Amino acid sequence: MEGFEQFAAIQIEVFYWWCIAIMLQIHAGFLTLEVGISRVKNVLATALKNIMTLAVVLPAFYFVGWWIYNAFPDGLIPRMSEAALAALPWSENMGPNITDHASGVFWGAFALFAATTASILSGVLIERVRLSGFLILADILGSVIWNLAASWGWHGEGWFLTQFGYHDVAAAGVIHAIAGFFALGVVINLGPRIGKYTGDGKIVNILPHNLPSTLLGLMLIYVGFFGFLGGCIIAVTNGEWMTIYGNPTNLSAFVFNALMGLAGGLIGAYLGSKGEPFWVASGGLAGVISVGSGLDLYHPALAFVIAVIGGLMCPFIGNFLERKGIDDPVGAITVHGFIGIWSVLAVGIFASGYPNINGPEISFIGQLVCAAVVILLGFLPGYWTSLLLKKLNMLRIPKQAEMLGIDLTEIPATAFPEGIPSTQENGRLKMIMSKSKTS
Amino acid sequence: MEGFEQFAAIQIEVFYWWCIAIMLQIHAGFLTLEVGISRVKNVLATALKNIMTLAVVLPAFYFVGWWIYNAFPDGLIPRMSEAALAALPWSENMGPNITDHASGVFWGAFALFAATTASILSGVLIERVRLSGFLILADILGSVIWNLAASWGWHGEGWFLTQFGYHDVAAAGVIHAIAGFFALGVVINLGPRIGKYTGDGKIVNILPHNLPSTLLGLMLIYVGFFGFLGGCIIAVTNGEWMTIYGNPTNLSAFVFNALMGLAGGLIGAYLGSKGEPFWVASGGLAGVISVGSGLDLYHPALAFVIAVIGGLMCPFIGNFLERKGIDDPVGAITVHGFIGIWSVLAVGIFASGYPNINGPEISFIGQLVCAAVVILLGFLPGYWTSLLLKKLNMLRIPKQAEMLGIDLTEIPATAFPEGIPSTQENGRLKMIMSKSKTS
């Protein structure tokens, strides 16, 4: 059977290879989404930030982040376990190694999770953040903070699991909520875009310059989400799937609930926003995130309902935050932060009592406590680090640059030098147009 | 060998998982395609319709559609077979079930087929259909009609196969043609866009507002088509591929003919349209559809020829329909409806006599009879249900709303609030531009 075991190992490698490729599409999607949301004067600065997120997060995750994930399941004291030692950049597992079919692809999938986490932050800060300040925050979030969260709550021996029976199979808490609340902490120090609120506190709706681009971006993220979800399940060479908590599950369960969650979130957001396209399409993500923590457990009809609720809440949470002075152009604090927490709590409500292999059974209290820790672990470092950057004058671009547009002041290029003038038609086309058979 | 059988099962799960993800890209593609085809005043209404298609079709397919597919291979009387009972939403197979690695992913792949079917309809109706009316039609097509067609003609025991030896391996008839002729039925009741024909019956060419967007959309669909084609082949744990009719085949056959079909369709449409970009790019789809019914059977050079013919016919069929008063802005009735029928008939012409495992051999008469049933099964419900919606005033938006644009009257958002003004260049860029070394 040696040939079979070996073959199984390379097939598992293939599975994560495609997870990585498809997750890269999330970044194409975020770029398209955020470019659409930006005003014309800032589109290149926005896009450059999305591209450079990959540039800084992937190496930082290689040198530091993977080790943090593997070393901190106990809390804030690192373990020097075999897994942690193998995650250090000078380990023989952290490079080409023909006897190791796992480390590279697992590292790669987690590296893309890190990049996604940082990209969730990126949209919140557009149109006024300094690129340098953002990249520092992206690295802290992508290579330190979410890694701690994942080590605690998304690891077979993490203390969330062993102490509280935490269940968050597709990382709605330890990726989405962490990123959302980190972003909330940052945006408090960053402040709203100039013109977002009038002098007497009235809200001004700053419109996306190209909403169809934003909608395409969200659609590309739907595709990419299947890479993300694939990275949330562990294949074993004996022919079983398990969750990151060691419970048996399978992709069929994921399919049912991901698709029903997608649909439910769209419907909920449609109802909640009265058909506002941005919220509707964002509701698709919110739906998948809503059911993410219990993707392995729900009946699909229940997943649909949980997702409808998640989607429905989005516009209300988004408007509430906006009224409180939180200027989040892409709604990520809502869709990833608050809905991520909804997802974690929903498991406590609807799957309480479900047994875990390596810890106490799922409980509402356990989910609630861990959700609170996730909120703090996201928010506080986001707040503190951005406060420090603010004091160092590294957080926000100068006021005049913001008024003129970041592209004009910071980017050595121009987005639409011709505008999009109406193009002319040629002779052959005119002939087609003037054809005149009676119908 | 138990470990191997189990491992094989999860690998099959993985294959369909990626089929589902890649098929989602078809929807990103349709959105991009249709947004490009719309005039600026309707782009958001068009996009919202594409997004909401997923929202309504996926749950309807869960609650009803999958059961219909499994229950009606005999015609209009449902069987209560084991497979049909397992497809009911309260069955233990229709949710997370760690002993069932098949139901979820098969359901998911078929759910995406359903969504694709509904999306084929969507483009035909843009710029004048009510969202509510469209979504009802999408659910009828996606969760009842094509399911019947598939149960009859794309099922190992369907009466098309057992009675007529029907062969339609990649669903050119039971998905593409069904959707195309359903759309034809609807568009007769819906009528052309205001301004499409002058008072004296002359055709006016209503131009896509962003043709490059449409071309990108078609390219994204080419990618997504490989998810669709993957969903048309069955992997067996003993290490064989078979068609949905139980005949042995493999992905290598699919690759040869899909790629040669793509190329042939492009060339045919280029020749037929004298290089009109929309028809050329649509011809790529038409090429793959042309060879879809016999994807497992043709020599690649023959597939190329069949696809050239399919692509070549497209502009002529499209123009013919236009002259007959059929206003199909995206050409879907042509590309999916008529070319889907061409595909079914081509198998009868070029592969007549080929044996089936579970029915009589392939014959031209068998393909012809089944093609006729497909046309009626698509057209009649499309016509009747849209007629009913028309009488209920639920089919078409008010005339004034259509004149002003659906976005302005129905959508609480605006697509391009700034237009795309020409952006300015900054100082550094001007320096780059004024560099002046002699070449």
Next chain:
Amino acid sequence: MEGFEQFAAIQIEVFYWWCIAIMLQIHAGFLTLEVGISRVKNVLATALKNIMTLAVVLPAFYFVGWWIYNAFPDGLIPRMSEAALAALPWSENMGPNITDHASGVFWGAFALFAATTASILSGVLIERVRLSGFLILADILGSVIWNLAASWGWHGEGWFLTQFGYHDVAAAGVIHAIAGFFALGVVINLGPRIGKYTGDGKIVNILPHNLPSTLLGLMLIYVGFFGFLGGCIIAVTNGEWMTIYGNPTNLSAFVFNALMGLAGGLIGAYLGSKGEPFWVASGGLAGVISVGSGLDLYHPALAFVIAVIGGLMCPFIGNFLERKGIDDPVGAITVHGFIGIWSVLAVGIFASGYPNINGPEISFIGQLVCAAVVILLGFLPGYWTSLLLKKLNMLRIPKQAEMLGIDLTEIPATAFPEGIPSTQENGRLKMIMSKSKTS
């Protein structure tokens, strides 16, 4: 174990199936990239060229290209080996064959490599090449030239390997550099776009009309690159991966170095271009290409450094070529041509002495000699065939057509008939905007 061997065979088929699908996304990416780079007056001509590349290269690769790859490992004298005979279009392996799970998917993956090679050429020639002339060149490059290069340097028995120990695992030399230097040969005869240089030789910066589109295109190519890289590794049913040279390797190695190469290239190009978005995003490709030849060998930290160097060089090489009168609007001669050579040489510098299974060990001299052959094999046919086309007046569109725009003169359609006017907001939106709670 027969069931297992058989199952392994179909899993390998699945792997290349997805490689093919994901590689198609490279073409969606190139279209989006090149459309963005074009001026508005030429966008449809540019896009049509990308679409028709698939149309002409895939069949030519079927009829000729695959045979060339298999027949010429010895140089310019074809072998009539079993593999070469099996690649002839009338062979029973070159079509549906239920006993052959390999030929179709290998052919398909190579056919997409061929199309990618031709697409690298395509961007260089935009805004002034004739479609017919381009398609001839695309076929020569995609079905003859790179196939020879691959037969020599990317084949288990190629003379580059057996004589010089050539190592170029992800085809940075035999695909990217070949295409880049072929393009250089062509562009010398084609000449720069009108207006690119003033009468006294000053450089004019012709700006991309839609730079965000270009950046999305590059992001889509990043995703597609994982299909390309997947096609560069061979899976064996005994459960091993090997390079095309027969050396053991695995996908984990590829993941480490592809992601670190991507990040390094972005950082290098950011530094080298002072943050110019086009170069930064192109630098991501340049980074992956920089480490492509040794993707199986490098430590990830070394890959990162090699990619930083590759990315850093890009803007300087691009500007150097521009000063020499080479008008390459998409930078492909730089990113694919010169960086492809850098990749080949880097293996000679950093992995010299590494043993090969089927030839002498890797050496700097061997890499250098083969790099020189690659440059000549790309450049000379590009130069000669384009010179011939030029003499036949088939290379460049007439001057007046170029001034007016190719779309107006050659394409029976118009890209943006409405321009992108500012869209209006409706009443509900105004209400949202005027909401005025104090924050």
